[in-house]
Amino acid sequence: MRHDLSALLETEDFRTAARRYLPRVLFEYMDRGSERETALKQGRTALDHLRIMPSVLTGSSTRDLSCNILGKTFPTPLIVAPTAIAGMIRTGGEARIASAAARVGIxxxxxxxxxxxxxxxARAAPGNVWFQLYIWQNRQRTLDLVERVRTAGVETLLVTVDTAVQPLRHYNRRNGFSMGFRATPRSVLDIASHPRWAWNALLRPLLQGRGVPDFPHYPEGLRPNVLRPQQDPSVRLAQDVTWQDIEHLRVFWKGNLVLKGVLSPEDVTHARRIGIDGIVVSTHGARNLDSAPAVADVLPSLADEAGNMTVIADSGIRQGSDVFKLLALGADAVMVGRLPLYGLAAGGVEGVERILNMLLDELRVTMALSGKATLSQLGLNSLLNVRGQE
Ligand SMILES: Cc1cc2nc3c(=O)[nH]c(=O)nc-3n(C[C@H](O)[C@H](O)[C@H](O)COP(=O)(O)O)c2cc1C
Known part of the structure; x- marks a missing residue:
C-alpha cells in the first residue's frame, strides 16, 4: 500500500510520509544534520532572511527554466545530489530516482x-547520470573505480572534498547505525514496527536470493554490506587528500570534473587554476562540519571568484523560492539531496517525480509573482537581506 500521493502538496507532507514509512534509524540518517545541528538551523535561517524583490508590470506570461550546466543546456536548473544508501529506502532506490529524474529532464x-x-x-537514465567519487586510501583502487565509471558512459565526475573523516552524528550511534547496521533491542524493534519498509528493502531482496544489500562500487572481495561496515583500510576514505590528488585526476579524467563541498574563495581560485570545470558550494546538507558557514552567505563571493567554472549550490532546498534564492545569489544550478529521498520513501518513482515537479512548479510561481521570465534575469538585485532587521 502506498500513500495517496495526490494528497502530498508540499515538502513537509512528503517528509511526514517518509517518516511514517521508514524506521527511525533510516529516517534520522537521511533527515538530520551533525553534532548540535547548528549548520542545519543556520542554513535555514540564512535562506529565510532573504526576501525576493518583485518587479511588476513586466508583461511576461511564460517562464523558461532552462539553463546552462557544464556547457550543456538543460530544461531545469535542478540536479539530484548524491546520497549514499538511497537503495535502502526502497530496493533499487538509486535507479528509481534516476528514471524519475530523467522523465523530468534532471x-x-x-x-x-x-x-x-x-x-x-546508467541503463535506467542513459546519458543522464553523473558519478560522485570519494577518494580511497588506495589511489590505484580509486582510479580503477573511475575507469569503471567511464566505461559505464558517465561524462561528469564529481569529487567530494569535504569529508576528511566520518562526521559526528550521534543519533546514528544511538540508533545502531554507522555505515552498517548493528542489531540492538532498540534497532530491531524499530525495524519490526515498520513492516512495509522491512519487506520492501530487506526481506524481499533476501527471499529473491539477492542477499544482504551491499556497496557494489567497492572491489570484489572487499565489498562491505549494510550489516558489515567497511574494514579493509585500502578502501576507507582517505584523510590525506591534497590538491595533487585532484591534479592527477584532472589528467586522468577527460570529462567534466567538479569539486563538491567548496566553501572558501581561496579554494575556488585554486580549483579554477588547475582546470576544474565546476564547483558545488555545499555544506553537505549540514551533515558534516557543524560550524560551516551557510551556503547563502558565501555563495556570492564564491560565484564571483569562479570565473568560467559552473557554480552549483546545495544544502537546505525545501521549496521553489529556495532554488530561486540560490540562483539569484550566483549559482548556475542547484542540487537537491533529501527531497528526492522523501519522494522515494513516500511513493517510489512516482513520489520522486512528484516532488521534483512540485519544486519546479513552486519555482515557476515564484518567478511569475516576482516578474521573472527567465533564470538569467535573477541576480543579487532580486533579493533583499533582512537579517538583523527583525
Ligand atoms: C542521506 C544522505 C546521504 C548523503 N550521502 C552523500 C555522499 O555519499 N556523498 C556526497 O558527496 N554527499 C552526500 N550527501 C550530501 C548531498 O549530496 C547534498 O550535498 C545534500 O543532501 C544537499 O542538501 P539537502 O539534502 O538539504 O538538499 C548525502 C546527503 C544525504 C541526505
Whole structure:
C-alpha cells in the first residue's frame, strides 16, 4: 500500500510520509544534520532572511527554466545530489530516482556509497547520470573505480572534498547505525514496527536470493554490506587528500570534473587554476562540519571568484523560492539531496517525480509573482537581506 500521493502538496507532507514509512534509524540518517545541528538551523535561517524583490508590470506570461550546466543546456536548473544508501529506502532506490529524474529532464549524481551499481543506474537514465567519487586510501583502487565509471558512459565526475573523516552524528550511534547496521533491542524493534519498509528493502531482496544489500562500487572481495561496515583500510576514505590528488585526476579524467563541498574563495581560485570545470558550494546538507558557514552567505563571493567554472549550490532546498534564492545569489544550478529521498520513501518513482515537479512548479510561481521570465534575469538585485532587521 502506498500513500495517496495526490494528497502530498508540499515538502513537509512528503517528509511526514517518509517518516511514517521508514524506521527511525533510516529516517534520522537521511533527515538530520551533525553534532548540535547548528549548520542545519543556520542554513535555514540564512535562506529565510532573504526576501525576493518583485518587479511588476513586466508583461511576461511564460517562464523558461532552462539553463546552462557544464556547457550543456538543460530544461531545469535542478540536479539530484548524491546520497549514499538511497537503495535502502526502497530496493533499487538509486535507479528509481534516476528514471524519475530523467522523465523530468534532471541529471542525477550517483554516490560511491550507493547500493545500486553505476551500470544499472546508467541503463535506467542513459546519458543522464553523473558519478560522485570519494577518494580511497588506495589511489590505484580509486582510479580503477573511475575507469569503471567511464566505461559505464558517465561524462561528469564529481569529487567530494569535504569529508576528511566520518562526521559526528550521534543519533546514528544511538540508533545502531554507522555505515552498517548493528542489531540492538532498540534497532530491531524499530525495524519490526515498520513492516512495509522491512519487506520492501530487506526481506524481499533476501527471499529473491539477492542477499544482504551491499556497496557494489567497492572491489570484489572487499565489498562491505549494510550489516558489515567497511574494514579493509585500502578502501576507507582517505584523510590525506591534497590538491595533487585532484591534479592527477584532472589528467586522468577527460570529462567534466567538479569539486563538491567548496566553501572558501581561496579554494575556488585554486580549483579554477588547475582546470576544474565546476564547483558545488555545499555544506553537505549540514551533515558534516557543524560550524560551516551557510551556503547563502558565501555563495556570492564564491560565484564571483569562479570565473568560467559552473557554480552549483546545495544544502537546505525545501521549496521553489529556495532554488530561486540560490540562483539569484550566483549559482548556475542547484542540487537537491533529501527531497528526492522523501519522494522515494513516500511513493517510489512516482513520489520522486512528484516532488521534483512540485519544486519546479513552486519555482515557476515564484518567478511569475516576482516578474521573472527567465533564470538569467535573477541576480543579487532580486533579493533583499533582512537579517538583523527583525
Ligand atoms: C542521506 C544522505 C546521504 C548523503 N550521502 C552523500 C555522499 O555519499 N556523498 C556526497 O558527496 N554527499 C552526500 N550527501 C550530501 C548531498 O549530496 C547534498 O550535498 C545534500 O543532501 C544537499 O542538501 P539537502 O539534502 O538539504 O538538499 C548525502 C546527503 C544525504 C541526505
Amino acid at each position: 541529471p542525477v549524481c550517483l554516490a560511491t556509497q550507493s547500493i545500486v551499481p553505476i551500470e544499472t543506474v
